[in-house]
Amino acid sequence: MENFSKNQLERYPIYLKYFKELEKNGIQEISSPKIADKLGYSQEQVRKDLQAISGEPGKPKRGRSVEQLISDIETFLGYRDATTAVVIGTGHLGGALLNYPAFQGMGLEIVAGFDNDPEKVGTLMSGKMIFSSARLGDLLPRLNAHIAIICVPAHAAQGVVDEAVKFGAKGIWNFAPTHVTVPDGVVLENVNLASSLAVLSHHLSVELSRKKKQK
Amino acid sequence: MENFSKNQLERYPIYLKYFKELEKNGIQEISSPKIADKLGYSQEQVRKDLQAISGEPGKPKRGRSVEQLISDIETFLGYRDATTAVVIGTGHLGGALLNYPAFQGMGLEIVAGFDNDPEKVGTLMSGKMIFSSARLGDLLPRLNAHIAIICVPAHAAQGVVDEAVKFGAKGIWNFAPTHVTVPDGVVLENVNLASSLAVLSHHLSVELSRKKKQK
Numbered sequence: 522m523e524n525f526s527k528n529q530l531e532r533y534p535i536y537l538k539y540f541k542e543l544e545k546n547g548i549q550e551i552s553s554p555k556i557a558d559k560l561g562y563s564q565e566q567v568r569k570d571l572q573a574i575s576g577e578p579g580k581p582k583r584g585r586s587v588e589q590l591i592s593d594i595e596t597f598l599g600y601r602d603a604t605t606a607v608v609i610g611t612g613h614l615g616g617a618l619l620n621y622p623a624f625q626g627m628g629l630e631i632v633a634g635f636d637n638d639p640e641k642v643g644t645l646m647s648g649k650m651i652f653s654s655a656r657l658g659d660l661l662p663r664l665n666a667h668i669a670i671i672c673v674p675a676h677a678a679q680g681v682v683d684e685a686v687k688f689g690a691k692g693i694w695n696f697a698p699t700h701v702t703v704p705d706g707v708v709l710e711n712v713n714l715a716s717s718l719a720v721l722s723h724h725l726s727v728e729l730s731r732k733k734k735q736k
Numbered sequence: 737m738e739n740f741s742k743n744q745l746e747r748y749p750i751y752l753k754y755f756k757e758l759e760k761n762g763i764q765e766i767s768s769p770k771i772a773d774k775l776g777y778s779q780e781q782v783r784k785d786l787q788a789i790s791g792e793p794g795k796p797k798r799g800r801s802v803e804q805l806i807s808d809i810e811t812f813l814g815y816r817d818a819t820t821a822v823v824i825g826t827g828h829l830g831g832a833l834l835n836y837p838a839f840q841g842m843g844l845e846i847v848a849g850f851d852n853d854p855e856k857v858g859t860l861m862s863g864k865m866i867f868s869s870a871r872l873g874d875l876l877p878r879l880n881a882h883i884a885i886i887c888v889p890a891h892a893a894q895g896v897v898d899e900a901v902k903f904g905a906k907g908i909w910n911f912a913p914t915h916v917t918v919p920d921g922v923v924l925e926n927v928n929l930a931s932s933l934a935v936l937s938h939h940l941s942v943e944l945s946r947k948k949k950q951k
Contacts, residue, residue: 530938534930535915538890560915599937613835617828623913627933667940675753692940694933698838700750700775708943710936714927715749718842718909721925722814723745725882725907728923 525573532570534627535560537594543587552584600628606668606694607661609681611636611651614696615672620647632664654681661688668692675699740788747785749842750775752809758802767799815843821883821909822876824896826851826866829911830887835862847879869896876903883907890914 539560543551553571557564571585575593595601608615611634618624619634634651636642642653652660661669669685671678671693678697685693692708695701703709754775758766768786772779786800790808810816823830826849833839834849849866851857857868867875876884884900886893886908893912900908907923910916918924 525938527935530935531928531931534913534928534934538914538930561917597938598934599941604937604940613832617832620828621929623930624933627930628937629933668936691943692936694936698749699753702776706943706947708936708939710932710939712927712929712932713746713749714836715753715838715842716746717925717927718839718844719749719813720742720745721883721907721909721923722819722843723740723812724923724925725819726814728906728921729882732921 533594540587540591550584603628603630605666606631607666608634608670610673657684658688670694672696748809755802755806765799818843818845820881821846822881823849823885825888834864872899873903885909887911
């Protein structure tokens with residue numbers, strides 16, 4: 522399989538969203554320059570990104586079929602085969618993810634939650650059963666869950682990751698605000714809100730100090 | 737101000753978390769090679785990252801002061817000056833962010849929420865008042881909110897961003913699963929769960945197909 526960079530992989534859902542809007546508006550063909558212009562990428566990058574996942578080159582005059590592009594990206598991203606996942610830690614953030622309707626269309630099927638809180642265990646959240654975290658070893662293999670979504674507090678994260686991996690999780694989607702490690706052969710993806718906020722805050726302070734100087 | 741890449745900025749909260757753990761465990765000095773080893777970065781990168789935000793070079797034998805490193809990063813990231821923010825769209829995700837306790841320690845003070853739902857308007861969520869979205873123009877300037885955190889559905893996102901910018905927001909933190917644009921001089925940072933999931937799913941499928949081949 523071709524090697525895709527993280528930045529490149531992150532662009533495909535953004536292309537997909539745009540192509541679906543085009544389809545909804547009855548637009549059947551689109552050229553790379555137009556895509557580049559709309560999404561703020563270079564034309565070179567758009568051509569490379571789309572070429573990498575489809576066999577079919579665009580036609581210089583007419584562009585590419587929007588329907589084919591949608592099909593290529595959905596197939597590439599695995600949106601047409603569901604992967605089973607569980608959420609570990611069902612506080613505000615975990616609860617929001619249990620209820621995030623867009624995941625269904627992305628091939629992610631969240632089948633259950635796990636929590637330590639005895640008041641939550643045995644209840645339903647967004648239609649999904651919440652189990653005691655003590656039952657991870659018993660239930661993860663039976664649920665055949667490939668992905669564990671980690672939403673516990675920072676201090677508990679590594680312990681929960683270790684357990685999920687031990688009982689068969691092959692992918693860890695970590696939302697806990699801390700650094701965790703996984704063994705070889707397990708895939709780790711972090712959603713670090715602190716890191717995202719750091720980027721925003723830094724650029725904001727640069728922008729604000731630039732404006733002050735102009736005055 | 738020096739130019740920092742997005743990847744570099746994203747690393748500082750991860751350093752900070754680690755240095756705070758060291759401090760809690762009574763460790764007062766740390767060397768770049770040890771940091772690199774623990775966090776999985778190259779030594780070269782660690783040295784460059786830390787040099788960029790502190791005047792003081794590390795001592796080859798003893799390493800750097802953990803207390804000084806924490807102070808340097810917190811100052812650089814603006815964690816010691818609060819920036820005021822509002823959350824627009826208080827569904828599950830917006831509600832989770834209104835209640836995210838870690839933001840306080842990161843210099844982000846969320847002062848209010850905005851929503852269209854008449855049942856929510858006038859109520860408190862996590863102690864913060866929810867106002868009608870129709871009052872953005874009236875309230876954003878009075879709240880002196882620099883950052884608007886966008887948690888509305890995809891189709892409503894661009895409209896809400898335009899309004900927030902019109903009424904004074906200088907930074908947009910976009911959690912809506914869509915592409916939005918902002919004018920020059922306004923800072924945009926996206927938290928795109930679809931993109932993050934795309935990276936995870938792709939690497940997972942590569943890993944799983946590798947294992948199949950080995951059998």
